[in-house]
Amino acid sequence: KAKREGKRSFRFYDAALQEEVVKSRELENHLRDALEAGELEVFFQPQVGVSSGRVEALEALARWHSPTLGQISPGRFIPVAERSGLIVPLGALVLREACRFAAGLEAQGLPSLRVAVNVSARQLLQEDFAETTLRVLEETGLAPSLLEVEITETTLMESFDRVSETLRHLREKGVRVALDDFGMGYSSLTYLRRLPLDTLKIDRSFIVDSRREGNRVITRAMVRLGHDLGLEVVAEGVETEEHRAFADEAECDVIQGYWYSRPLPPEEVRAFLSRQGDL
Ligand code: C2E
Numbered sequence: 389k390a391k392r393e394g395k396r397s398f399r400f401y402d403a404a405l406q407e408e409v410v411k412s413r414e415l416e417n418h419l420r421d422a423l424e425a426g427e428l429e430v431f432f433q434p435q436v437g438v439s440s441g442r443v444e445a446l447e448a449l450a451r452w453h454s455p456t457l458g459q460i461s462p463g464r465f466i467p468v469a470e471r472s473g474l475i476v477p478l479g480a481l482v483l484r485e486a487c488r489f490a491a492g493l494e495a496q497g498l499p500s501l502r503v504a505v506n507v508s509a510r511q512l513l514q515e516d517f518a519e520t521t522l523r524v525l526e527e528t529g530l531a532p533s534l535l536e537v538e539i540t541e542t543t544l545m546e547s548f549d550r551v552s553e554t555l556r557h558l559r560e561k562g563v564r565v566a567l568d569d570f571g572m573g574y575s576s577l578t579y580l581r582r583l584p585l586d587t588l589k590i591d592r593s594f595i596v597d598s599r600r601e602g603n604r605v606i607t608r609a610m611v612r613l614g615h616d617l618g619l620e621v622v623a624e625g626v627e628t629e630e631h632r633a634f635a636d637e638a639e640c641d642v643i644q645g646y647w648y649s650r651p652l653p654p655e656e657v658r659a660f661l662s663r664q665g666d667l
């Protein structure tokens with residue numbers, strides 16, 4: 389009997405898996421069309437300096453509103469884009485839009501804001517990633533020091549030497565490098581020691597669970613470690629006054645989260661900056 393059930397549950401699993409594959413294939417096809425149709429947009433989430441109280445940077449985040457499927461979250465389409473290779477054109481689009489937007493603020497005489505762009509392994513492993521990035525900076529007129537690329541530990545696991553060489557090259561030109569979602573991966577400390585970095589972004593889960601003493605202790609230690617390595621430390625996912633106070637007390641340098649602002653469409657960024665008194 390057990391054997392028969394085993395077989396049946398295997399078939400069930402198989403069918404579920406197959407459905408999953410079909411769905412992601414479908415999503416992939418939609419995404420390919422969406423990229424061509426210009427359905428992908430870039431939103432910007434402010435990062436606020438703890439001591440200055442001012443917006444210091446914006447993180448660029450991809451958004452997809454499909455006329456047929458509705459709003460699809462990056463949590464769904466980014467993995468599909470990564471698996472299919474569509475992350476390369478998608479990432480290029482985000483990078484260009486982000487640089488153009490930041491350069492535009494600067495050109496309007498507004499205080500220069502840095503823009504942070506998430507970069508996937510597939511993108512970084514493109515032979516011409518550094519060149520393309522530098523060309524985008526040149527074409528948009530954005531100073532290299534106003535661009536920060538955000539990578540995660542997953543990005544690094546694939547091909548550490550090549551990735552860090554590319555990052556080193558960009559950094560020599562003035563581009564900044566941030567390690568995103570810090571604390572969630574496996575070999576964080578090795579990466580910290582061996583990577584050319586400017587910024588450490590403490591993963592949201594540590595801030596959200598800030599009531600747990602264990603989390604508080606670890607967060608403080610991560611911040612201290614970042615500072616001792618000469619890095620700027622960003623707290624992600626600050627949603628409440630309690631989170632903000634904790635990030636402050638743990639001595640994070642920069643705060644990002646719904647508490648200040650959700651990711652905003654480009655046309656709302658200026659209004660946000662002026663409300664903050666930053667214009
Ligand atoms: P991430 O790079 O860690 O980006 C931060 C995510 O946290 C964003 O989710 C942001 O909307 C969300 N967030 C910000 N503040 C808060 C908060 O206070 N509370 C909560 N609960 N969430 C907050 P989003 O935009 O859904 O993106 C999810 C992930 O998708 C990103 O995580 C990043 O890994 C990836 N992603 C987004 N855009 C791109 C892109 O252009 N390229 C690549 N390669 N990945 C991207």
Ligand code: MG
Nearest residue numbers: 447506538568
């Ligand atoms: Mg990020």
Ligand code: MG
Nearest residue numbers: 568569589624
């Ligand atoms: Mg993150």
Ligand code: MG
Nearest residue numbers: 568569591592
């Ligand atoms: Mg994340």
